[in-house]
Amino acid sequence: MEPPWEDSVGVATVYPVVHPDVALDVALVERHRCGDLQAFDEVYERFGEMVYNLALRLATNREEAADLTQEIFLRIYRHLGGFGGRSTLKTWVFRIAINHCRDRLSRHYPALQSIDDDSQEGGVSIADPGRGPEDLAVAADEGRRVAEGLSRVPPVFREAVVLRDLEGLSYEEIAEVLGVRVGTVRSRIARGREQLRILLEKGL
Amino acid sequence: MNRHLSTEQLSALLDSELGFAEMRQLEFHCAACEECASRLASMRRVVSGLGRIGRVAPPPALRQQIRRAAAAQTPPQGVRRALDSFRLLLFPLRPALHTAAVMGLALVVGLFALNHQSTNAMASSRTGQETVTITFEPGARFDTPTTSEVAGRKFILTDNGWIQKGLEWQTPVTRVDAGSPQGRALLTKYSDLDLLLRDGSPVVLRYNLVTVEIHHALPTRDLGYEQMAPRPIRRARPAGRGRVVVA
Numbered sequence: 001m002e003p004p005w006e007d008s009v010g011v012a013t014v015y016p017v018v019h020p021d022v023a024l025d026v027a028l029v030e031r032h033r034c035g036d037l038q039a040f041d042e043v044y045e046r047f048g049e050m051v052y053n054l055a056l057r058l059a060t061n062r063e064e065a066a067d068l069t070q071e072i073f074l075r076i077y078r079h080l081g082g083f084g085g086r087s088t089l090k091t092w093v094f095r096i097a098i099n100h101c102r103d104r105l106s107r108h109y110p111a112l113q114s115i116d117d118d119s120q121e122g123g124v125s126i127a128d129p130g131r132g133p134e135d136l137a138v139a140a141d142e143g144r145r146v147a148e149g150l151s152r153v154p155p156v157f158r159e160a161v162v163l164r165d166l167e168g169l170s171y172e173e174i175a176e177v178l179g180v181r182v183g184t185v186r187s188r189i190a191r192g193r194e195q196l197r198i199l200l201e202k203g204l
Numbered sequence: 205m206n207r208h209l210s211t212e213q214l215s216a217l218l219d220s221e222l223g224f225a226e227m228r229q230l231e232f233h234c235a236a237c238e239e240c241a242s243r244l245a246s247m248r249r250v251v252s253g254l255g256r257i258g259r260v261a262p263p264p265a266l267r268q269q270i271r272r273a274a275a276a277q278t279p280p281q282g283v284r285r286a287l288d289s290f291r292l293l294l295f296p297l298r299p300a301l302h303t304a305a306v307m308g309l310a311l312v313v314g315l316f317a318l319n320h321q322s323t324n325a326m327a328s329s330r331t332g333q334e335t336v337t338i339t340f341e342p343g344a345r346f347d348t349p350t351t352s353e354v355a356g357r358k359f360i361l362t363d364n365g366w367i368q369k370g371l372e373w374q375t376p377v378t379r380v381d382a383g384s385p386q387g388r389a390l391l392t393k394y395s396d397l398d399l400l401l402r403d404g405s406p407v408v409l410r411y412n413l414v415t416v417e418i419h420h421a422l423p424t425r426d427l428g429y430e431q432m433a434p435r436p437i438r439r440a441r442p443a444g445r446g447r448v449v450v451a
Contacts, residue, residue, distance in 0.1 A: 048262055048266075048267065052261075052262035053260055056260060062260075062263075066263055066266055069262060070266065070270050073270045074270065074277065077274045077277065142256050145253075146250075146253040146254055146256060164219070186215070186216055187212055189219075190212040190216070193215055193251065194211045194215075196254075200250065200253070201246075
C-alpha cells in the first residue's frame, strides 16, 4: 500500500481512493507493457472461464463460443496496454467481450436460439463437490432446462441476466459493462427474469 | 401500499438493490399480499434455477490456441516499446494528465521556437548581416521612410533625423562624423546605418552604452568628436503617420 498523502494543513490524512483490485490490475497491465508474456497468461487465467461462459450463453453453441473467446482474448491482447485503470480489469474485459459478441452475433441474433446442451463435446462441466450424485443429477437437469429457457430470452435482456445471475456482477458493474444507467440495468434484469419465468412455466 | 409490486421491484428486492426503507416497505407488502408473495417466490425460483446452470470449463486446447495467435501478433520488441512510449507520451493514464502533457509539450515547443528565433537574431547582429525593412506610408512620397529596422533596432524618422526607438527623449552625449575613424568603425559594425544616413539625416543610436549621433557633416575637430551641449529632441512624428514593421 502506498503511503498516505498528508495534506498541507496537517489536520487530516487523506488516503488515495484506489481499489486494491485496480492497483493489482494496473500492475499486471504494466508487466504486459514491459513485454512480460506471463502477464497475458495471467489475464487468461483470471478471466478465461468467465469470458467463455458469457460467450456460451450469448452464442449458439460451444464451437462458436470457443471462437468468440479466442477473438475476444486477441482483442484484449491488442488493447491491454491501453487499459487506464478507470475501472477494474474485470469490467473492462467484460465490456470488450460483450461488444465483440454483439458485433459478431448481431447478424444472426435470433429471438429463439438453439438449445444448449451441457453433454455436448468440447467442454467439461464443473461439478459441485458439496452435493451427492442424485442431487447433482436433479440440479443438472434443472440447470439444463433453465439454460435452454435462457437461450430463448432476447439478447438485450439475456446479457443483463447472465452478468447478474451467472457472473455475479453488481448493478453498477453491469451498468459500466453495458454502458447504460443503473435504472436500465434494473429494468433489463427484471424483464429478462420475467420472460424466463414465463418460458419455464409454459414448459418451454 | 395498496398496489401490487412491479416486476422490477420484485427483482430488485431479490437482489437487495434497494434502499433500506424501500426494502422494508416492500417486504411488509409481500407479507400482507398473497399475490405479490407468490410472484416473489416464483421469481426466486427462477434466480435459483439460474444458479444451477453449470459453469463450463473452456476447452483445454483453447489456451494454447490463444497463446499462439497472440504470439503471431506480437510486433518486434523494439517497435513495440517505441509504440508504447509514444502512446504513453500522448495518451497517459488520466485525461487530466493527457491535457497537462499536451499543454506542457506545446509550451516547450513554443519556448524552443522563441529561443531559436532570438538566437538567430543575435547571430545575425553579430555577423553584421542586418536586415533593413523600410515601410512607406500610403500616399506618402516614395522615398520617405518613416520607420526602419537595422540589426534588430527600430529607428523612427523625426525632424531631428533617425532616432533609435526608446531614445526619443535622450540627448546624444557624443556626435560622430561618419567619415571619422570612429564613425567608420561604427558603420563597419552596422553597415546598414549608411542607408539611413544617405538622405543627410543624422542617426541617433545607443552605442557602447552611450547615446551617439552619427552624421555625414564634416568634423569640427580633427578627432572627429564633438562634445555637444544637451538639447532636447522633439517628439517623433504623430502616431498614425508611420508604422513599425518587423522583418
